[in-house]
Amino acid sequence: MSGRTxxxxxxxxxxxxxxxxxxxxxxxxxxxxxxHHLCPGCGEPIAMRSMVEQVEELDQVRRAIAVFGIGCYxxxxxxxxxxxxxxxxxxxxxxxxxxxxxxxxxLVFTVQGDGDMVNEGLQEVLHAAARGExxxxxxxxxxxxxxTGGHMTAxxxxxxxxxxxxxxxxxxxHGYPIRLADLIAQLDGAAYVARGAVNNAVNITRTNRMIKxxxxxxxxxxxxxxxxxxxxxxxxxxxxxxxxxxxxDEALAATHRPGVLKDTSxxxxxxxxxxxxxxxxxxxxxxxxxxx
Amino acid sequence: xxxxTRPDRASHAARIMPGPAAIAEAMLAAxxxxxxxxxxxxxxxxxxTMAARLPEVGGVCVxxxxxxxxxxxxxGAAATGTPAATGxxxxxxxxxxxxxxxxxxxxxxxxxxxxxxxxxxxFQATRGGGHGDYRHLVLAPCDVPxxxxxxxxxxxxxxxxxxxxxxxxxxxxxxxxQSVTVAPxxxxxxxxxxxxxxxxxxxxxxxxLISPLSDAKQRHAAGRADAGYDLxxxxxxxxxxxxxxxxxxPPRAETEFxxxxxxxxxxxxxxxxxxxxxxxxxxxxxRRVGYVRPITLVPFPxxxxxxxxxxxxxxxxxxxxxxxxxxxxxxxxxxxxxxxFIGGLSLDASGFGIAPDLDVAVLKARIAAVHDAAAPxxxxxxxxxxxxx
Numbered sequence: 001m002s003g004r005t006x007x008x009x010x011x012x013x014x015x016x017x018x019x020x021x022x023x024x025x026x027x028x029x030x031x032x033x034x035x036h037h038l039c040p041g042c043g044e045p046i047a048m049r050s051m052v053e054q055v056e057e058l059d060q061v062r063r064a065i066a067v068f069g070i071g072c073y074x075x076x077x078x079x080x081x082x083x084x085x086x087x088x089x090x091x092x093x094x095x096x097x098x099x100x101x102x103x104x105x106x107l108v109f110t111v112q113g114d115g116d117m118v119n120e121g122l123q124e125v126l127h128a129a130a131r132g133e134x135x136x137x138x139x140x141x142x143x144x145x146x147x148t149g150g151h152m153t154a155x156x157x158x159x160x161x162x163x164x165x166x167x168x169x170x171x172x173x174h175g176y177p178i179r180l181a182d183l184i185a186q187l188d189g190a191a192y193v194a195r196g197a198v199n200n201a202v203n204i205t206r207t208n209r210m211i212k213x214x215x216x217x218x219x220x221x222x223x224x225x226x227x228x229x230x231x232x233x234x235x236x237x238x239x240x241x242x243x244x245x246x247x248x249d250e251a252l253a254a255t256h257r258p259g260v261l262k263d264t265s266x267x268x269x270x271x272x273x274x275x276x277x278x279x280x281x282x283x284x285x286x287x288x289x290x291x292x
Numbered sequence: 293x294x295x296x297t298r299p300d301r302a303s304h305a306a307r308i309m310p311g312p313a314a315i316a317e318a319m320l321a322a323x324x325x326x327x328x329x330x331x332x333x334x335x336x337x338x339x340x341t342m343a344a345r346l347p348e349v350g351g352v353c354v355x356x357x358x359x360x361x362x363x364x365x366x367x368g369a370a371a372t373g374t375p376a377a378t379g380x381x382x383x384x385x386x387x388x389x390x391x392x393x394x395x396x397x398x399x400x401x402x403x404x405x406x407x408x409x410x411x412x413x414x415f416q417a418t419r420g421g422g423h424g425d426y427r428h429l430v431l432a433p434c435d436v437p438x439x440x441x442x443x444x445x446x447x448x449x450x451x452x453x454x455x456x457x458x459x460x461x462x463x464x465x466x467x468x469x470q471s472v473t474v475a476p477x478x479x480x481x482x483x484x485x486x487x488x489x490x491x492x493x494x495x496x497x498x499x500x501l502i503s504p505l506s507d508a509k510q511r512h513a514a515g516r517a518d519a520g521y522d523l524x525x526x527x528x529x530x531x532x533x534x535x536x537x538x539x540x541x542p543p544r545a546e547t548e549f550x551x552x553x554x555x556x557x558x559x560x561x562x563x564x565x566x567x568x569x570x571x572x573x574x575x576x577x578x579r580r581v582g583y584v585r586p587i588t589l590v591p592f593p594x595x596x597x598x599x600x601x602x603x604x605x606x607x608x609x610x611x612x613x614x615x616x617x618x619x620x621x622x623x624x625x626x627x628x629x630x631x632x633f634i635g636g637l638s639l640d641a642s643g644f645g646i647a648p649d650l651d652v653a654v655l656k657a658r659i660a661a662v663h664d665a666a667a668p669x670x671x672x673x674x675x676x677x678x679x680x681x
Contacts, residue, residue, distance in 0.1 A: 030495070033510040061495040067368070068503075078501055078521070079510040082494040085371045086503030087364070088394055094361040098368025098376070099489065101352045102326055106491040124364070127357040 007242075028052050030061065030081045037075065041241035043231025043248075044073045046198040047140050047207070050229075051111070054211040055082060058219070060107040067096040069112035069121070072146045076111070090121025093128035096135045107218060109136040114155035115145040118180050122154070125184070125226075132189030132223035136214045139180060139226070142233035143252055150236025154178045157255040161238050177255055181228040185261040191223035192216075193262040197230035197253060199245035206258070213263065222264055230256060304475035311436045311465045312337035315405065316345055317474040318440040319377055322447035324403070325351035326369035326376040328362040334466030334644070335381045335407040359387040363404075367391060370400040371502050373488025375447055379405025379459075382413035386421055392456055393422025397504035397530055399487075401450035403443070407461040410637065410645030411561060414616035417458050418589050425527075427534050429453070429541060430589040432460040434565040436470035441477065442587070448479040453537045454487070460589060462612075463645040464562040543593035546585040549575055550600040553582030555663045557634075558597060558621050559610040560586045563650060567610050570655035579663055589617070594624035601629040606666035608659060611635040612647050630666070634658040 027034030030052035036045055055064045061082060068077040070089040077084050087095045092110035100108040117125050117139045125137055144162050145151040152162040152169060155177050159168040169177075185193040192214050196207030207229055214225035230252050232244035239247045309317070316338055319327070327346055329339040339355070346353040352369075356362035359380050366378035380388065385406050395402055406413055415421075417430045429449055433439035439461065446457040493500045501507060506521045546564075549571065550556055559567035564585040571583045584600050586593050601607045607629050609618045615633050622631050634655075638647035649655070 062493075063491040064494050065489050065491050074505075077503060078506045078508065081497060081499045083489045083491055083500045084503070085368065085489060086398070086501070086505055087367075088391060091360065091364045091367075091391065094356070094364025095368035095371070097354065097361075098326065098328070098365040098370070099372055100368075101354065101365070102369045102372040102374040102376075103490055123358065124361060127361060 028056075030056060031076070032079045032081055036079075038072055039233075039235045041232055041234040041244050042072065042146075043142065043198045043229075043233070044140050046204060047138070047229045047231055048073060048076050048111070050198070050204065050208050050211055051109070051138060052080065052082065054208060054215055055107065058107075058212065058215055060215070060219075063105065064107045064109070065099055065103070067092045067099065067108065067110045069110065069116035070147075071113035071116055071140070073111055073113065073140055090116050090119070091124060092116070093121065093124040093133070093135070093137055096137070097128055097131075097133050100133065100135050104134075107136075107215060109138060109215070111138050112140070113146070114139060114141040114143060114180075115153045118154040118178050122178075125180070126187065129184045129187045129190045129224040129226065132191070134218055134221055134223060136218050136225045136227070138211070139228045140231045141180075141228050141252070141256060142231045142236065143177075144233050144236035146233045146236045150233070150238070155180065155256070157251055160251055162236065179256055181226065181256070181261050184226050187224075189224050190226060190262055191264045192225040194226070194260045195228040195230070195256060195258045197248060197258050199230070199232055199248040203258065210260065213265070217265065220265075228256065230258065304473050306471050306473045308469050308471050309436065309474075310337065310469050311439060311461070311467065312407070313341045314436050314440050314470070314472050314474060315443050315459075315461070316341035318443040319403070319447070320345060320349055320351075321474055321476040322444040323375045324377050324447065325349070326353075326366065326374045327351070328354040328356045328365040328369075328378050330356050330359045330362050330380060330384060332381045332384050334409070334463050335379055335384065335405065337466060338379060338405060338407060359384040360391070363388040363391040366402055367395055367398075367400065370395070370402045371398075371489050373485035373490075375401070375451070377403040377405065379407065382406060382408050382416060385413065385416060389416070389421035390423065392428070393420060393424050393426055394504040395456050396426040396428055396534070397424070397527070398502055399454040399530065399533070400456075400502065401447075401454050402456040403446045403450050404456055404458045405461060406458060407463075407466045408645070409463050409643060410639055410647065411462065411563065411612040411616070412637070413460070414589065414611065414613060417460055418592070418620070425531060427538055427590060428456045428458060429537070429591075430458045430460055432560045432564075432587060432589050433465065434561055434585060436465065436468060437472045438587075439465055440472055440474050444477045445479060448482065449541065451482050451485075453533070453541075455534070455537060460561060462562050464650070538591045541588070541591060543591045543596065544587035545593035545596045546587060547583065547596060547600060548572070549580075549582030550584065551582075552580055553600070553605060554580045555582075555606045555608055555659060555666050556600045557581065557583045557608045557610060557659055558586065558617070559583065560589065560617065563610055563612055563635075563647075566650050566652060566655055567659075570652045570659055573652065574656055574659060574663075579660065581659055581663055586617070592620045592624065594620070597621055597624040598626070598628070601625045604629050606662060607631045608634045608662045610655065610658070612638050612645055612649065632662050634662060
């Protein structure tokens with residue numbers, strides 16, 4: 001792909017010029033062990049970092065409870081310095097509901113993937129949103145079941161190659177992707193709905209702001225908040241690691257469009273008003289030419 | 293059996309109550325403050341009562357959109373250390389099995405009611421309809437007052453072992469009014485809920501984790517080649533706790549007339565109460581028959597059944613199904629006595645367990661037939677009805 005950044009190649013055929021030394025530990029304070037065994041180029045560690053950094057920035061470290069679904073990101077469930085409840089695949093929103101109803105003074109959020117949330121547990125998140133459950137749900141959307149090795153989910157975009165759609169997702173055979181954030185934004189109980197991405201610095205910054213606003217919606221008791229985060233999965237996408245951020249823009253983001261879909265903290269955007277209903281007798285005679 | 297003390301019994305007058313309302317009041321008396329459920333006959337009335345009563349005591353009842361979500365909500369509530377319960381009928385319990393299997397490994401206390409329709413859910417309750425290698429305790433009351441006691445005991449055992457406990461009801465229990473006293477029962481001290489989540493351990497370097505996959509944080513595994521999960525170690529440790537629970541928790545059963553009985557009838561739940569009456573009437577008529585009514589289905593009172601069957605007496609099993617507990621009775625007896633099945637599926641046209649067989653006269657005839665076949669001809673202990681030689 002054009003425009004690829006050329007990274008320095010580390011020579012392994014000669015001894016290093018100087019001994020390795022730790023310049024700085026960039027591990028976020030709330031992630032216990034910086035090393036992970038997710039694939040190179042995976043977007044999930046970035047998204048995970050964004051979530052815990054916002055917990056910290058909002059001073060909620062000693063009030064936060066994260067409820068994890070099942071996916072690659074589950075590797076972080078025993079690697080955080082905030083409290084964690086591990087759920088079954090798809091079921092995190094109902095567990096989070098039970099937690100929040102019993103501990104209304106905590107900041108409760110779920111960490112789920114598109115396979116977890118849109119496939120296995122679609123009704124869970126929709127019902128939680130419709131109830132206006134005062135929790136935050138995060139969906140890491142890479143359009144594949146990453147943990148099983150890159151299989152089609154209900155969010156896989158048309159044309160996307162996966163292990164069980166080798167020629168690309170074809171609507172005639174596999175149906176159409178579900179745009180979950182768009183679906184949730186329609187529900188009255190949803191207070192804040194946004195879709196971000198972690199494929200470049202600008203998008204990460206925007207996503208951080210979305211996460212913070214979602215948490216604020218919960219802290220202010222405004223109801224259900226939701227941030228879908230598009231993440232890279234070069235392994236599951238059959239693309240080169242360095243090409244994955246661009247593929248996210250070209251493929252995923254073209255269907256799952258980033259942006260804030262709903263924010264009840266702001267006045268509703270002006271809606272183009274329908275023409276007022278006009279009584280037939282007062283309608284202009286010329287309008288349709290049928291008036292006697 | 294733990295002797296339950298009743299501290300303020302005098303202040304709790306006996307009332308005529310329907311089973312579901314009495315069970316709901318027993319849950320409140322046991323400290324239950326979270327309930328989630330999905331309507332289904334004959335569980336519905338429990339949900340109705342909890343929806344009305346829980347808010348009055350500062351608790352929460354959620355009308356869940358499905359049984360999957362009901363058990364999930366109860367799972368989340370339990371993780372906060374809030375005494376929680378859910379339930380359904382057998383079909384709804386089927387939907388909850390995946391979660392129940394995981395909650396056992398997450399080691400969370402939870403009370404689950406199965407207001408079953410007949411007795412077809414014995415295998416589901418005792419074998420687990422869920423995946424993996426797990427057990428949880430199962431209690432089977434035979435009437436409303438016993439349901440009130442066992443429901444409260446279930447909360448105690450759930451917390452003692454940090455495990456789900458299933459209370460096995462039935463259609464009759466759900467639709468019977470009985471005079472009952474609902475007073476809080478004290479079953480003894482419980483371990484502290486220091487495992488419960490409240491957010492406050494965040495940032496301490498050892499934030500709490502409740503998971504069916506691990507209870508060890510990655511930093512605790514530092515230095516290992518793989519700093520991730522060690523499911524083998526985790527499962528082995530938890531299986532040991534489960535085994536201890538089933539081994540140490542005393543099996544409970546009610547027995548009568550077993551010392552000299554020639555036929556011992558085994559039955560549980562409401563049918564167990566009918567069998568009790570049938571056996572008492574047959575005794576009054578001079579037949580040497582007795583009964584064992586298992587109260588804990590897990591652990592099954594195998595030794596009590598085996599002792600009752602000792603000496604090669606005939607064992608008869610009555611269940612309102614095609615023979616499920618029958619397997620446990622056979623395993624208890626281990627071939628030392630003949631085991632006859634005198635039950636069978638008995639339903640009304642709606643498929644509910646309003647069993648035509650649940651008639652003392654019908655049960656007496658079946659038990660008598662087993663007794664006639666079992667008793668040696670000319671046995672003086674027999675009432676001679678079969679014709680002494």
